[in-house]
Amino acid sequence: xxxxTATAEADRRTVSGSTPGAARGPRRPGRIRRIGLPYLxxxxxxxxxxxxxxVPMVMGILMSFKALTRFSIRDWSAAAWSGFDNYQISxxxxxxxxxxxxxxxxxxxxxxxxxxxxxxLLGTATAIFLQDTFRGRGVLRTxxxxxxxxxxxxxVITWAFMFQHDNGLVNHVLHDQLGLTDKPSFWLIGDNSxxxxxxxxxxxxxxxxxxxxxxxxxxxxxxxxxxxxxxxxGMWQQIRRITLPSLRPVNQVLVLVLFLWTFNDFNTPYVLxxxxxxxxxxxxxxxxxxxxxATWNFGTGSAMSVLLLLFLLVVxxxxxxxxxxxxxxxxx
Numbered sequence: 382x383x384x385x386t387a388t389a390e391a392d393r394r395t396v397s398g399s400t401p402g403a404a405r406g407p408r409r410p411g412r413i414r415r416i417g418l419p420y421l422x423x424x425x426x427x428x429x430x431x432x433x434x435x436v437p438m439v440m441g442i443l444m445s446f447k448a449l450t451r452f453s454i455r456d457w458s459a460a461a462w463s464g465f466d467n468y469q470i471s472x473x474x475x476x477x478x479x480x481x482x483x484x485x486x487x488x489x490x491x492x493x494x495x496x497x498x499x500x501x502l503l504g505t506a507t508a509i510f511l512q513d514t515f516r517g518r519g520v521l522r523t524x525x526x527x528x529x530x531x532x533x534x535x536x537v538i539t540w541a542f543m544f545q546h547d548n549g550l551v552n553h554v555l556h557d558q559l560g561l562t563d564k565p566s567f568w569l570i571g572d573n574s575x576x577x578x579x580x581x582x583x584x585x586x587x588x589x590x591x592x593x594x595x596x597x598x599x600x601x602x603x604x605x606x607x608x609x610x611x612x613x614x615g616m617w618q619q620i621r622r623i624t625l626p627s628l629r630p631v632n633q634v635l636v637l638v639l640f641l642w643t644f645n646d647f648n649t650p651y652v653l654x655x656x657x658x659x660x661x662x663x664x665x666x667x668x669x670x671x672x673x674x675a676t677w678n679f680g681t682g683s684a685m686s687v688l689l690l691l692f693l694l695v696v697x698x699x700x701x702x703x704x705x706x707x708x709x710x711x712x713x
Contacts, residue, residue: 450680468687489665512598528584578654594631594632630708
């Protein structure tokens, strides 16, 4: 009787098509198609990313281990291997190349800290100010985003004309009209070049911070501010207790993006100063360019680029680790 019951149950499953094999068989191609379709759509972007970024990166790493000069760059793949000689030259602070790279590194660190800090401060203050509704708020928002919308080369070239010694607008205002300086200053050479570069970087970078912070403020419920105002909290207390803590996830991403953009910035110093940046504004990106294409030390320049990449990877990894721990601690 047991055998008869099992046979009847098997026949019923066969007729209704509910056996495990029959159930999985027709659905397997559709499931594979659904799973593989996203990867198929991503394939063109992955191939372009491979060609545009990964392939030159791998070639740069290989070039850093070769003795590449103007005489061997024509057939760089056949150049002699130099091992870690290029890296030793780059990190030897007692040698001219290593000392210059270290100086450029510290200049870039100071420039990045000031630029990112000022961009974040201006963007946050402006976004908070424009949260209140008043006449002309839309016009101000549009005007504040103009530096971010302008092409980099157009904006920097305009600033280069403004920083001219004889007929620049900056000297005309500071010296001729306001009388703040004894004589017209040189902004594109000497020590003042650092402040000129910082000014241009902040001018074209803070609208991005303003845009991100303004978007983050939209997610903060207005009821929190109304409740805080009823409890007697002033504007600064509301910013400290409500606005800044609520913007912490946004600020974590914003600061990281601004850091990577600013530390790697090449267009701004190149357009502002040309191929040879002043010593006070010798950012590491323009320094690597000088080492590679001005002195024709392609192997050493590639090694410096790889060291810069490793530094940014380490800093980014540590930053993400610290912020993730802080987020977990806040959630707990």
